[in-house]
Structures are given as structure tokens and as C-alpha cells.
Amino acid sequence: MSITPSQQVIIPKLKKRSLLELLEKGKRIDGRGSYDYRPVRLYSGVIEKAEGSALARIGKTMALVGVKVGVGVPYPDTPNMGVLAVNAEFVPLASPTFEPGPPDENAVELARVIDRSIRELKVLDLEKLAIIPGEKVYIVWLDIYVLDHDGNLIDACMLASMTALLTSRLPKAVVDEKGSVQLVRDETTDMPVNGKVVIVTLGKIGKHLIVDPCLEEEQVLDSKISIAVSEDSRIAGAQRAGLQSMSEEEVRKAIDIAFEVSRMLLEKVDEASRRPSTLWEALIEDQY
């Protein structure tokens, strides 16, 4: 059951008005233009024990993704395919508004939007993840950890997820005479990943569309739309959110803008996947 969210942070109408006034002049509260993205930093290979990992920063927003591989049984309707499980935790560290507990509707929505973008494009080739067809397959757990919330969690989590998958390693599966499977974690091959996908989120305030809303903007948005764009220029997913509607024209415009912006994000994924990093570098970089 989903309930209208109560206002956890009181945003006076004044703030929304001043944001709109700024937008009339083509400016946002942090000085960006309507279609400007905040600085994006992406780091791969940050959790050594995980089979794959990445940390994404968009402005002050920070999301960490870990990929773990296990062995399990396939779904009955896809006996020769591996299993991908995507889960997101909005841990209380990330925001005064996140409470400990199971994922709430926002975390579940985020995880499912990201799952669909990966799954529909077959970015992860599940058909290459069968061990004993019909009996034992690889399970790929993609766990998303939001560490710091300053808006636009979906884009950040998708960047980290894509980079983590791209740089993941698949442990060798050894089957014994009894048919039980052991994973040899220090003998690995590439994870079967084809192509890349990123998500671009836009917010609507009044009649303005803005790219990559920060937290303050998110709190006064009328509507939000996220578009998943693949490396081969296809739309791999879409999700509208928020309490108000958007016109068809606005939706089309958002898609066009998303395509433009996606190029920069896809490049970041590419760069980060070529250069492994450390969690220290990812967290501390701008500090010392």
C-alpha cells in the first residue's frame, strides 16, 4: 500500500517561488543552467572482496554498488538462464529522512527501474550464466547502497550499477561428481556484459524542465521523469514520478534532452571502467 508522503522537511512556498523566478532567468539555485549536470565522478573496483563494485558521485550525492556472485537454482520458466537480483538500500547514513528498516517504496522503485534498464537491454547476458542447465546457475546480486542524498539518486545509482557490472569478474564454477557446485573466487573471467546504459532524470517546475535536480529542487518539483538511454541510442526504460502531470510535449522534450546528456554519462562509465580505483580515493579525493 502506498500513502501520500508527509512533508518531512517544511519547504515554504516562498522557496518554490524564488526557484521559479530564477528559472525564468535561466538560472538555478546552484548557478547551473537548466540542462547542466553537476560534476560526475565515478570510481570502479572500490570493494576488493566484491566481484564488482563502483562508487558514483553526482555533486554531493553518493551511491555505492557492490556485485556479488553466488550459485542457485534458475527460475522454472528460464531454466538455462542465470539470475539477476537488484536491491537498493537507502541507508540512514545518507539522509536525516532515511530510517532504518526494509526498503521503502522509493528504494524499491529505484531498484526496479534500474533492474529493468539492465534486464530489457540484456546488458548482462544471463544466458551465459548457466552452470548445469536446468539445475544450477550463477546468481548475480547487485546491491545498491545510497551513502549521501543530495538529489537524483536514480542517475547516480545507475552509473554505479553499470560501472560495477562492467568491471565485475565471474568466479569459476567447479562441479563435483555429486553435482554440487563450488565457486573458486580467485579464478575469474569477465562478466558477460554487452553494451552500456545510463539514466538521465529531469524535473519539472512550473513549465521548466531541469536536468539532474539536486535535493532542494527535488523537494519542490511538480513532476520527475527518468529516461534510460543505451549506448546504441535506444530508450531502455522510462519512469515518471511526482504528484503532478506532464504534457506529452514535455515528455518528448525530456527524452530529447536525455539523449543529449546521456553521451557525457556514458563516457564517464567508459573512463571509470578502464581505471580501477580505491574506496579511499573515491570518498576522500576532494578532501586531502
Next chain:
Amino acid sequence: MEKPVLIKDGVRIDGRKPDELRPIRMAVGVLHNADGSAYVEQGRTKVIAAIFGPREVHPKHLAFPDRAVIRCRYHMAPFSTTERKSPAPSRREIELSKVIREALEAIIFTELFPRTVIDVFIEVLEADGGTRCAGLTAASLALADAGIPLRDLVAAVAVGKVDGTLVLDLNELEDEYCEADMPLGMAPSLGEVVLFQLNGVLRPDELDEAVKLAKQGIMKIYEMQKETLRRKYSKGLTQAEVS
């Protein structure tokens, strides 16, 4: 996997001597939303701690009229362990949340903040032994980063007995196959013990030795914590000088 030889000719499985800590790195102020935060790396163990508060308690009936409530959550990320761990709190995480909370209760000036809650969130991002100790060390740094008045910082480390020898700062492999594992947390300037557990068997004289060894490690970690906090403040000064 059969038990490996953990120590041979005084050299441990990762090349350390019995009284050697793993390489440690610490930083504060790593998160923007949290009122205070700290990141600690001890060998491959990586933990992050965040503080929110003092803030209002909800539901109100949980508040105390004369002091702050401390809420503490020790939690491990699903990707932090060799086998993926379910994000739902395990019994171990529930126990450690309590043990860490009680350690912090001993050093926070809770009476200065009646009718409030101070939230302590510890997330283990990569687990390679000693996570509750690194978590406690990080939590106390994060509290200091948040400006919450403390009687002292808390530094913690685990000492264990492997192949008959007492060693400082167990890594995961040593923890798995040791005869005893003793996490110890202290407020070093006060000389007070805030966290003390034993998993395994030790003779009384071995326990005394183990505590002595742990204290050596604790003093080094304590110095690092103070240096980390100094760096935070001196960085501000350096920037002022430069401009």
C-alpha cells in the same frame, strides 16, 4: 577449506609480527548530510560511521527528561562479505548494535541533551575481521566530528590466540581459525574499558597478556584518531592562510 598454518616462526599469514596492527587510514567529514561522519580502513576492513543529532525523538514517549537517547545500528552491506549477506539485520548485527551502543553511552555527555536522540549508524562496507572494533573507532570519531561533547574518544581492537600465540588485530582468516578472539574497546585517557568480549578460551595469564597487547594497539589507534581530527581543523586554518 582446511585450517591453514596461521603463524610460523613469528610471522603471520599476512607477513605481520604478532604485535603489529594492519595498515590503518582514517578520515572525518566524508558525508554531507550527516552531522558528523568518519571512515576507517583497517587492512581490508572498511567501515563508515554517521551521526545524526542531537535531534527530536519520534515517538515522543521514548524520550528521556534528563538525557539523550542513543540509537545505534551496526550493519553490514550485502557486498561486504565473501558470500553475499542478506540486508536484513542478523542476530549478530543486533548483538553488536547493543554492544557498541553501550560502549558509546559510557563516553557521551548524554545529560547535556535531554529529550533528544543521538543516532549512530555504522555500515561495514568491506569485512575482513575486526569490524565491530573499527566500527566503534569510527563511531567515536564521527561523534567528535559532529561536535558532540565526549568524555574521551574510544579506540578498539581485537586480540586473538592463533596457533598458541597471542596476536594483535585479527584479520578474517585468523578470526575464523583462532582459539580465542577478544575485542577490547577503551577510553584511553580515562583508562576505562567500554567494550570487552571474549569468544573462545584463554587462561587467566593469557587474558592479562592479551589485554596488555590490545592496549598497545589501542594507544596507536587513539593517536591516529586525534591526528585525524587535528587535520580537519588545521585544513581550515591552512585555507585561511592561503587566501
